[in-house]
Amino acid sequence: MPNTDDAALRPIFLHGLWRSGSTFVWSRFRAAMGAYSYFEQLYPGLARLTLARLQPEPWREAVAANRHPRLETPYFSEFAPFISRRGVRGFQRRFAFDRFVLEAGDEHAPLKAYLQGLVDYAVQMQRRPVLGCNRTWLRTGWIRAEFNSHDVHIERDPAAIWASYRRHSEGGTYNYFTNLHLIVERNATHPLLAPLAERLDLRTGLDRLRKAQKVYPPRVQAMTAEESYGLVYYMWSLALLSGLNHCDVIIDTGAPRLARRVERRVRELCGMELDFSGLRPLSPPDLTPLRRAEIEASVRDVMPWATLSETFDLHRIQTRLPQLSAAKSDMAGLLLERISPRRTREVDWLRVSDRRLA
Numbered sequence: 001m002p003n004t005d006d007a008a009l010r011p012i013f014l015h016g017l018w019r020s021g022s023t024f025v026w027s028r029f030r031a032a033m034g035a036y037s038y039f040e041q042l043y044p045g046l047a048r049l050t051l052a053r054l055q056p057e058p059w060r061e062a063v064a065a066n067r068h069p070r071l072e073t074p075y076f077s078e079f080a081p082f083i084s085r086r087g088v089r090g091f092q093r094r095f096a097f098d099r100f101v102l103e104a105g106d107e108h109a110p111l112k113a114y115l116q117g118l119v120d121y122a123v124q125m126q127r128r129p130v131l132g133c134n135r136t137w138l139r140t141g142w143i144r145a146e147f148n149s150h151d152v153h154i155e156r157d158p159a160a161i162w163a164s165y166r167r168h169s170e171g172g173t174y175n176y177f178t179n180l181h182l183i184v185e186r187n188a189t190h191p192l193l194a195p196l197a198e199r200l201d202l203r204t205g206l207d208r209l210r211k212a213q214k215v216y217p218p219r220v221q222a223m224t225a226e227e228s229y230g231l232v233y234y235m236w237s238l239a240l241l242s243g244l245n246h247c248d249v250i251i252d253t254g255a256p257r258l259a260r261r262v263e264r265r266v267r268e269l270c271g272m273e274l275d276f277s278g279l280r281p282l283s284p285p286d287l288t289p290l291r292r293a294e295i296e297a298s299v300r301d302v303m304p305w306a307t308l309s310e311t312f313d314l315h316r317i318q319t320r321l322p323q324l325s326a327a328k329s330d331m332a333g334l335l336l337e338r339i340s341p342r343r344t345r346e347v348d349w350l351r352v353s354d355r356r357l358a
Contacts, residue, residue: 016154021253026132036127102142153243
């Protein structure tokens with residue numbers, strides 16, 4: 001096995017929600033000298049990936065449609081050595097959604113072996129392994145424990161994330177909202193996600209035999225703006241707390257003025273020279289402040305605060321707040337105020353109002 005103890009080859013994992021600016025951040029790591037950067041290593045489509053699909057043409061349209069930065073090579077080019085005929089060696093589709101919450105000490109041998117294979121290949125090539133994924137933000141503690149990794153959390157305002165999901169939905173692409181439903185469906189009994197499972201219209205019984213891509217788009221269409229934003233805000237809250245608790249670096253893509261600080265922090269941490277000069281402000285939509293605050297407060301009222309207080313280190317999270325913009329630090333502070341085992345009043349945030357956000 002390659003020597004992964006070399007500090008210069010220590011793996012880096014990038015974590016963040018979809019549409020948080022994660023592809024831009026990944027592309028900057030990919031461009032860094034000596035990096036070998038895997039894209040979305042838990043993406044379900046890796047099970048059917050072929051070398052033919054790694055040709056440049058099919059990916060140019062995807063780059064434009066998703067407003068991603070210009071890429072010199074297709075997203076999944078780094079997986080080529082792991083493809084024989086069809087599918088990436090060691091990958092299993094269940095990795096994408098099953099056991100979405102993993103903590104240090106949990107056993108998951110198949111996932112560990114798959115990720116270790118990716119890390120080992122890069123190290124064998126004397127390149128720094130960088131793994132960028134939107135499906136690891138509740139697995140960060142486990143990843144750090146298993147891989148002794150450097151970890152980066154990619155942050156964006158939840159209203160901006162929600163607006164991006166809505167824009168794609170209006171264009172006929174419901175993948176992002178469908179993915180959130182699948183995460184909750186596959187992990188409905190986990191204490192961190194049980195409050196959502198009780199309130200979302202999830203597949204049950206024989207309905208589970210129907211494809212999620214057929215079932216969930218109509219259900220998303222039936223959700224009010226308040227309901228869909230509440231779903232995003234709940235997931236964003238978990239991702240932010242996890243990132244502040246476990247990650248070495250926080251990249252707030254909504255605060256490009258902090259880019260130089262992030263570059264310096266990454267250089268000090270792992271010796272990589274990054275260029276975030278292309279980072280642009282990502283403003284949230286013009287939502288009525290009071291309405292947004294009301295929805296967010298109703299979501300906080302149903303979050304499992306006793307479980308959160310046992311899962312995350314409150315003191316460590318508080319020390320990380322200066323790495324956020326002032327506005328984001330205030331939002332995180334509202335979450336920290338609620339982390340306690342005390343009982344909170346029951347509010348059904350998914351039915352908070354039938355009025356729609358502007």
